[in-house]
Amino acid sequence: MPLSDDELWVLSYYRTSEINGSLFFGRLARTLRPSPIQHDLTKHFADEAQHAWYWTDCLDRLGARPVKMSDAYQDQYLEAAGLPVNLMEILAITLVFERRVINQYAKHLALPDVTPEVKETIDRIMQDERWHVQWVRDALAGMEDKFGKDTIDDTLRRFKAADAEVYARTLEEHEARLGFLLGPRDQATED
Amino acid sequence: MAPTTEEICGRIAEALGVRAERVTPDAALTDLVSDSYRLVEMAIELQEDYDVVFTQADLSAVTTVGDLTRLVLDRLP
Numbered sequence: 001m002p003l004s005d006d007e008l009w010v011l012s013y014y015r016t017s018e019i020n021g022s023l024f025f026g027r028l029a030r031t032l033r034p035s036p037i038q039h040d041l042t043k044h045f046a047d048e049a050q051h052a053w054y055w056t057d058c059l060d061r062l063g064a065r066p067v068k069m070s071d072a073y074q075d076q077y078l079e080a081a082g083l084p085v086n087l088m089e090i091l092a093i094t095l096v097f098e099r100r101v102i103n104q105y106a107k108h109l110a111l112p113d114v115t116p117e118v119k120e121t122i123d124r125i126m127q128d129e130r131w132h133v134q135w136v137r138d139a140l141a142g143m144e145d146k147f148g149k150d151t152i153d154d155t156l157r158r159f160k161a162a163d164a165e166v167y168a169r170t171l172e173e174h175e176a177r178l179g180f181l182l183g184p185r186d187q188a189t190e191d
Numbered sequence: 192m193a194p195t196t197e198e199i200c201g202r203i204a205e206a207l208g209v210r211a212e213r214v215t216p217d218a219a220l221t222d223l224v225s226d227s228y229r230l231v232e233m234a235i236e237l238q239e240d241y242d243v244v245f246t247q248a249d250l251s252a253v254t255t256v257g258d259l260t261r262l263v264l265d266r267l268p
Binding site for chain 1: 206227228232234235239244245246249250
């Protein structure tokens with residue numbers, strides 16, 4: 001069964017988001033000094049690149065070509081929350097974003113009639129996403145002595161609020177395309 | 192030994208990928224590069240290189256290269 005235009009757009013949006021994440025983490029991994037964070041961030045970068053490939057391959061197997069997109073979900077974070085200014089803030093925004101990704105992919109998997117190719121792709125990606133949340137959460141816990149737990153918690157709250165705002169705006173802007181992902185009620189504020 | 196202002200300017204030029212002669216104390220950072228991600232990476236790179244930490248309050252007061260080099264020097268351990 002061919003993909004609908006809306007599904008093609010959403011899968012392409014996932015692909016673009018993975019590419020942008022990979023590019024950002026790759027450049028960051030190049031910047032950091034050798035450390036456990038550099039190690040895990042490099043793996044994270046490689047995973048995101050692999051995920052972009054999974055979506056590219058998935059679309060190919062479905063007989064479709066990715067829609068070219070310039071902006072990704074993450075680009076709107078900077079506008080909503082301001083620029084992260086240090087490594088702790090980057091990890092905080094990453095943790096919030098990764099939780100959003102897991103939530104979004106889970107929501108997609110719960111749809112009726114998900115094609116086997118899409119299900120297989122999300123299942124593969126989800127295995128990595130759980131580790132992404134784990135390593136970033138551990139790294140933030142390890143930064144408590146340096147930054148203070150309260151500061152880290154405040155930063156997480158700030159980015160979580162920004163994420164809720166960006167997610168709601170994304171749904172609003174692309175309501176027609178994303179409508180098939182929504183349930184009977186607006187899930188924009190869902191965590 | 193503490194880095195000089197010129198050395199920090201050189202690191203900023205390298206991190207932003209712009210010619211060193213453009214990175215003068217009066218130059219506005221947003222005039223040097225328009226990509227916000229690039230500015231974030233540059234800020235992280237300086238913190239890594241000089242073992243300093245910037246906060247939101249620190250960077251909210253920074254608009255020029257001179258502001259940034261002074262911040263690095265102020266934060267040196």
